[in-house]
Amino acid sequence: MSSQGNKVVVIGGGIQGCATAFFLAKRGQKVTLIEKDRIGRHASGVNAGGVRRLGRNILEIPLSLAAMDIWQNLYQEIGEYAEDFHPCFYLKVAVDEAGRELGLMRAANLREAGFTHEVWVEDDVIQTRLPHLSIPTHGGLIVEGDGWATPWRIVQGFANAAKKNGAKIIEDCYVNSLTQSQGLWQIQTLKGLFEAGTVVNCAGAWAADIARSADDYIFPLESFAPMLVVTERRPKILPAVMGVLSHTLSLKQLENGQFVIGGGVRSKANHLINQSDVSLQKLSSSIKLAAKLFSEIGNAQVIRCWSGIEGYMPDELPIIGRGRRNGLFHGFGFSAHGFQLGPGVGEALADLVMGQQPRVSLEAFRPDRFIN
Ligand SMILES: Cc1cc2nc3c(=O)[nH]c(=O)nc-3n(C[C@H](O)[C@H](O)[C@H](O)COP(=O)(O)OP(=O)(O)OC[C@H]3O[C@@H](n4cnc5c(N)ncnc54)[C@H](O)[C@@H]3O)c2cc1C
Known part of the structure; x- marks a missing residue:
């Protein structure tokens, strides 16, 4: 494998993509995050900022509790931006x-x-x-x-912390297609071709299109x-x-x-x-x-x-996990309650990419659960 093989490209600069890029960069991975618009431009930046464990689907509670551990110690991860969590x-x-x-x-x-x-x-x-x-x-x-946060500040906090740890963040860069050749992902974008051994699809409402382009599962998003x-x-x-x-x-x-x-x-x-x-x-x-x-x-x-x-998603639970294609991971489909989960999802996706066991089971979020 070429030296690109251990690089990771994260697609999507919402809370899931920025938190994933942060946890990967913090652990020394070479990460590039690609966002078609601006960081936090979509759901992650304009949501109600509700940071709640209350009322979650019981299958989602362990992940929500794990995310809350990170929220409670946010200052040590994203510094002063953590002051925007109340x-x-x-x-x-x-x-x-x-x-x-x-x-x-x-x-x-x-x-x-x-x-x-x-x-x-x-x-x-x-x-x-x-x-x-x-x-x-x-x-x-x-x-x-539980409480609330200023959403765009928190997303920006993760993006900045990712950058401080060496991640590259590229905005205004639409990903047109994703193909795999000889074990390497080729990511065609408006700003040229990127190559990586691993891609993490955090493209929010657009994520099924990314998966389709990669010839991965067809998701009912x-x-x-x-x-x-x-x-x-x-x-x-x-x-x-x-x-x-x-x-x-x-x-x-x-x-x-x-x-x-x-x-x-x-x-x-x-x-x-x-x-x-x-x-x-x-x-x-x-x-x-x-x-x-x-x-x-x-x-x-x-x-x-x-x-x-x-x-x-039809069951209003996210997709978090390994795709059908080697080196492709997904984190999307948060069905209007993904902001609080973000830090926990970022940590879990970083674990999966690095071949480590996430601290909670992701079984309920299996990407293949809608595939017959
Ligand atoms: C009004 C509103 C209120 C909400 N309230 C809450 C709440 O109180 N609490 C809570 O927990 N959740 C809430 N949510 C849900 C929460 O905001 C989302 O679940 C969460 O932000 C999803 O994060 P994400 O990173 O998956 O998606 P997004 O924030 O949508 O990020 C995905 C990013 O991928 C980028 N992208 C897509 N396609 C491409 C491409 N081809 N190339 C490059 N980049 C691409 C997009 O531009 C986007 O920036 C609310 C949502 C809304 C809209």
Whole structure:
């Protein structure tokens, strides 16, 4: 094999690609990260910044806990950028009996599976922790230490830390095709040909196209556009990130007093032309629910809304692992909850590339799970 054989090319400069490049570079690997636009330009830079273990698919919890270990020690990895992570507590309240039943059942299931991070609390505790709440609740699930981060700063932090450790980062560089010849990957881009022994596909909503070009698996990845709104600044009343059991809502208040409201609501996206839509009608249901929780939000003017392009898998679990072709690895399909996982995914992909055992099982995320 030529000297290119031990080089790694990471495709995609979102949180997954930047964290992967960082962990590889930190361990002395020769890494080049190639991004078609700018670092953090897509979902990773425009998301709600929710850093939550709360409410995850049970199969995803070990990876989420591993990622949280890194979040909790982020300063030693990405330096001052880590100041843009704000741990507080994450609370999903029940606003009716159906929500209460769901939450209690989840708490019991998690306890049985040996997870203790989500704790059921009754309304008296919730009212004490959130004195500005406008309604009584039927209890809720809380995770201490979950919180929120300024997403683009964290992505930039990983990119900078990767560079400091010797990684090359090339922006405005579209990868056109990926072919393999004599054990080497040939990566054709707008800025010329790159060669590497290993490629890590972290191309977000575009990743199935990269896989197809490499003659790897055909992935059932679909693009949608999760949406958010931000309000004008209001007095500080919300010290937590919040959701509502059996509803899709994510709600937080930034340090400057602005509320950020979104959640599971999503609109249409066309990744081929870098375009995502916003549906004000769908967003209004999230805003109404947030205003029901805190009447202060009903008084706040919405000043901006946006969406980002996200890749969804049919089971809403990511693809993380080795592809069909030798020297090709995948990390994509995060289905609107991949920001918190990012540092854990980066570490796990670096482990796989280097032939080491990741600290948690990636079995649930096997790339071949949709292949008959
Ligand atoms: C509005 C919104 C709110 C969200 N809220 C949260 C939240 O609160 N918490 C949470 O955990 N998650 C959240 N998410 C989900 C989270 O943002 C994503 O799961 C995560 O950022 C995906 O990261 P990624 O690196 O896989 O993808 P991306 O950030 O999309 O990065 C992929 C990159 O690959 C590049 N690329 C693609 N094709 C090529 C090519 N051919 N050549 C070169 N480069 C290429 C793209 O330009 C892109 O920059 C939210 C998402 C959105 C949109």
